[in-house]
Amino acid sequence: MVYLLYSIVGVICIYTARHYWFTLNRLFGFQRHPYIDIDTADWPQVTVLVAAHNEEKVIANILSALMTVNYPQDKMLVMPVNDRSKDRTRQIIDKFVKDFPGRIRPFHRTSGKPGKAAALKDAMELIATEVTLIFDADYIPGAGLIKQLVAPFFDPEVGGVMGRVVPLNCGTNLLTRLLDLERSGGYQVDQQARMNLRLVPQHGGTVAGVRLSALREIGGWDDTTLTEDTDLTYRLLLHGWKTAYQNRSECYEEVPETWSVRIKQIMRWAKGHNQAMMTYTVRLLFGKHLATFRERIDGALLLGVYIMAPVTILGWVFALILFYRGVAPFNGIVALLSITTYAAVGNFAAFFEIAAAVRLDGNRNRLAVLPFLALGFVVSIFSVSRASISQVYGYLTKAELHWDKTERFRTAP
């Protein structure tokens, strides 16, 4: 058991070192934004998918925003993917179709497998453009965002693109403020550092894009997965396609305003991510494919971020058992476990990463809220652990994974 504890602490230390590396790189390293200067080009035809399932509260906002972007109108088609909505989503979309003739082609999906990946898979059958951008319905793109997300596709190595997500409702309550800090750390430091270091920036499935030929090469969307974005990241990687992260391509989103919705959201992410971990870790590390050595290592570590929550709890359980059994030589290890636990786990964004990110964003007073992240951390670690355990149980009982939509908080227009 001592050796198991040593192993756990060792793994957590690796994650901690990784977070330090990312933060220091972001603060002092060479910053890569290779495509952000492309402001003049023969812009390609692009289809913008808007994934919508019962989105009457938010769908009008994103469609309005997309109608005012500065991308050439004749080269952009918006396709709301209305996935079996039971509210007024369809009527709202149809009104936009009427108001903006020729610019919106709706895909009203009335049957088929539930879930975003399945809906996107069906929608992609209707698309012929080489570049497709994807937004969830609660996002509000700015005027220049479409060009910024399309620009990386001029690089023939880029198969996927990911922009930065910024919470719009961050001032609502303590939870939204904590999520704002987490997002800041996750994107401003974590994703950008991975871009700088040529590691594995993660495709987020929204404020994102994919190259059609790359998608076809990897076999299209996998509708058996809960997190189609993570799955896409790894399949692109294995086939030698890069996911480019554009830190300055920012887009507002709505974050959960209640703990119950947040817990549900993070549990879905954890299950999906763990599913990808089971599928890709061994293949990524030891398989014959086109990922580089550093991508193999970072990709494997990225796959493990959610499983670190139950592993950390396990570490503490081992430490307690060993303590009561009177096993002596591990006091230092427990101290190390204490320090590194908080630093390494916290939904990608460790404490110091977040502090650095907030400063890079030019904010100041919101740093004061940082100690409350401990609360978010506790909720996350237990929610993610619960998700992992229920996933193992589901695997044993052969229960099918099901997709939960995140509840919206905006008032319907």
Place this chain on the structure above:
Amino acid sequence: MLTGVLLTVPLIPAFKEVRRKTDAEPLNVIQRHAGDIRHFAHSFAEVIQELKPVLERCQRSGAGARGVLAGGSEYLVVGNSKNIPGLVKQGEAFMCSTVVAFVAEFVCPGSVIFGQEIYAHQRFTGGAHNQYRAILGENDVSLGPASTILRWAHSEKVLTAAARCHLYGRISAAQLIRVEQGCTFLRINAPRIELGTPLSAKESVGVSNNAVSGRHPGRLLYDGDFEIPAGEIIHNNIVTRGRLVIRAGARVEGSVKSNKDMLLEDRVTVEGSVISAERMLIGRNCVVHGPVIAERKMVIRTGTHCGDPQEPTTVSSPEIEVEEGVLIFGTLWARQSGTVVGRQ
């Protein structure tokens, strides 16, 4: 007790911030026009609209005028005069600290420092060693040798920078920008950008502008260095994990990307984009139709064309060295430093 206090102390500012919400606004990310190279020119044009009646009066009478803009800045309208009234001697130069609007064609003397924006309704010709904060020209704008633009300049027609000018900030024109040898630049945008004197048709051997459009060629990925032989025609996108060398006269009907240095020898044609994660050297008389990006440094030799009039493009790198005789349609953007050098 002590532990409790130590745990609580860091939470005091946290509780205060949660209650007061002094920094709880979403990050300001909707920069609608901040990326537009003409953003400042458009803003200044709106300011000038305020002066329209005064400018029209001065144009008719040929007289000058002075006043204060709504924003509080002083302005000076120069009518038919050949001089700028009120220049203050400052060392070797003369200083003008107001916004200046020229309503007639104007030839500016040298060694003048303009501390505020200039508006030129007609052709404006600057003298040598002038320093401008910003210029908005409705007509041609010519900068004299060794002049400096500090923030931005925009011409609705042709903007010319004589030798050894320093063009900081955003430089744009609706028709043409010509930048002579020895100039430095950061960000330039125009339908046509001439670096130095363009090569004559006789000099520019092998430049062809026949773009292949609407195709999505397949990708060839090489896990190391790769070389395209001279005169070869490649119908694919090429991606290399190492160096990429495209030998003289080769033609790629897709895009090329190297994760290390890239060399395009003379007379290479690339129909798509050219992207290097390190340094890039583009030889003489090459033609690139898509965006040209080098993440570290780029050198472009004489006679090369990037983009074309129908499909302008972006050429970007932190450090760019361009020989005179290069022609770019669209945007030329050096994040740290750009220089126009003589032919080698």
